[in-house]
Amino acid sequence: MRRDSGLILVADDDEDIRLALDMLLCNEGYRVVEAANGREIAVQVSRHRPDIVLLDMNFHRDTTSGEEGLEYLTSLVQQGLKVILMTAWGSVDLAVRGMKSGAVDFIEKPWDKSRLLQIIQQQLQGERIADTVIPSPAKTTHHGWIAVSPAMQELELMLEQLAPTDANILILGENGTGKSQLAKRIYQLSQRSESPFVTVNMGAVPATLFESELFGHAKGAFTDAREARTGRFELANGGTLFMDEVGTLPLDVQPKLLRVLETGEYEVLGTSLTRSTDVRVISATNADLHASVSEGKFRQDLLFRLNTFVIELPPLRDRLQDIPPLAEHFLQAFAAKYNKGSVRLSDDAIQRLREHSWPGNIRELSHVIERSVLICRDGIISSSQLMLAGSSTKRQVGLRPLEEVEAELVEAALLHYKGHISKAAQALGISRMALYRRMEKFALDKQDFGPDED
Numbered sequence: 001m002r003r004d005s006g007l008i009l010v011a012d013d014d015e016d017i018r019l020a021l022d023m024l025l026c027n028e029g030y031r032v033v034e035a036a037n038g039r040e041i042a043v044q045v046s047r048h049r050p051d052i053v054l055l056d057m058n059f060h061r062d063t064t065s066g067e068e069g070l071e072y073l074t075s076l077v078q079q080g081l082k083v084i085l086m087t088a089w090g091s092v093d094l095a096v097r098g099m100k101s102g103a104v105d106f107i108e109k110p111w112d113k114s115r116l117l118q119i120i121q122q123q124l125q126g127e128r129i130a131d132t133v134i135p136s137p138a139k140t141t142h143h144g145w146i147a148v149s150p151a152m153q154e155l156e157l158m159l160e161q162l163a164p165t166d167a168n169i170l171i172l173g174e175n176g177t178g179k180s181q182l183a184k185r186i187y188q189l190s191q192r193s194e195s196p197f198v199t200v201n202m203g204a205v206p207a208t209l210f211e212s213e214l215f216g217h218a219k220g221a222f223t224d225a226r227e228a229r230t231g232r233f234e235l236a237n238g239g240t241l242f243m244d245e246v247g248t249l250p251l252d253v254q255p256k257l258l259r260v261l262e263t264g265e266y267e268v269l270g271t272s273l274t275r276s277t278d279v280r281v282i283s284a285t286n287a288d289l290h291a292s293v294s295e296g297k298f299r300q301d302l303l304f305r306l307n308t309f310v311i312e313l314p315p316l317r318d319r320l321q322d323i324p325p326l327a328e329h330f331l332q333a334f335a336a337k338y339n340k341g342s343v344r345l346s347d348d349a350i351q352r353l354r355e356h357s358w359p360g361n362i363r364e365l366s367h368v369i370e371r372s373v374l375i376c377r378d379g380i381i382s383s384s385q386l387m388l389a390g391s392s393t394k395r396q397v398g399l400r401p402l403e404e405v406e407a408e409l410v411e412a413a414l415l416h417y418k419g420h421i422s423k424a425a426q427a428l429g430i431s432r433m434a435l436y437r438r439m440e441k442f443a444l445d446k447q448d449f450g451p452d453e454d
Helices: 015-027 040-048 067-078 092-100 113-127 150-162 178-188 206-215 253-265 289-294 298-304 319-337 348-353 361-375 404-416 421-428 432-441
Strands: 007-011 031-035 054-057 082-085 106-110 168-173 197-201 240-244 266-267 274-275 280-285 309-312
Touching: 007 015, 007 040, 015 031, 015 113, 031 040, 040 054, 040 067, 054 067, 054 113, 067 082, 067 092, 106 113, 113 421, 150 178, 150 309, 168 178, 178 197, 178 240, 178 280, 206 253, 206 266, 253 266, 253 298, 274 309, 289 298, 319 348, 319 361, 348 361, 404 421, 404 432, 421 432
Parallel strands: 007 031, 007 054, 054 082, 082 106, 168 280, 168 309, 197 240, 240 280
Antiparallel strands: 266 274
């Protein structure tokens, strides 16, 4: 079993549900523990500290309203855990209440296998760049947003002006810089901070399901629509919708997104009834949308709607002062996760972190610190234990075309994982679909890298 597979707590009073989820998740390489009631939930959380909790909304004590599940949710969120809610009695009101209370997503029973696995993968990928609540003598906020470096202090000043407005914001930045965390920061500073914050990773949505994901669908709207589904715009009504990897949105769906941004109106797939929504949209991408417009792959009028304001999140190499507090945060988190006790970085290790160019940004820093914590024996991490390849300082990196470097990274990941798409995508910090697109772009065939199946 993979050490990085993630530990999931399945909390449901139905033994058959727990068994079905256990089989599904274990077959996907995840580790699973179970709980049938509130007491068992508390025991499992204390004993294992799961990466994600799949939480039923309705237990024997209260089988329809979801109140018992919301009680457990509040406790779990207060402990800093990621919770995905489940219920057979799904409703928009209950979903919104759960999202307001801190749930990261919502699944209706019977669940859609691919969507459930997609949500879990997204949340585990985001875990490594989770909110960095770090005490710092430099400029921070109540929510722990780090603004130590000049680049981040300048960004913070911009947020103070933009966040309280309802203007749509487009976040640009390299992979791993923390665009989703910046979106949460904007939400926390906004006037909608008490309303839902709903996320959707557009790069992880199958091409045929974009419309359903955004606007929902009625039962029977298409072949596999066995149950009605609530769309993200309805879940986010009154609050904020964060669309990550927005550049992957297909052309045929773009006019419908443009319409809802302009008028607040849309139709659920399979119905003719027009619905209204009041949503602030924050979107993010590492793609060049202006180039996509020139190539006819992205509508210019939609881009104008999305980028009322543009915020570019600086890469980690341009915010060197933030590296020590970020490293300290990850150090404490992983030391606690692996029961390592007190662990610290040596002076030479801190210097080595400052010198590295960080092509993978904060996500790479998280991986490096986690690996170092695992092999640390005496409580002190030296520069050699960081296992940073070569001498990759900013001054010593040769400049090459970005596509050339990207192609090498994709090929290296596929070789390392013998063609296993999920593992390679996770290592690169992108979705499976994003990896497939890059393989097509660089004419890479999965079969050339090994026989492993996904």
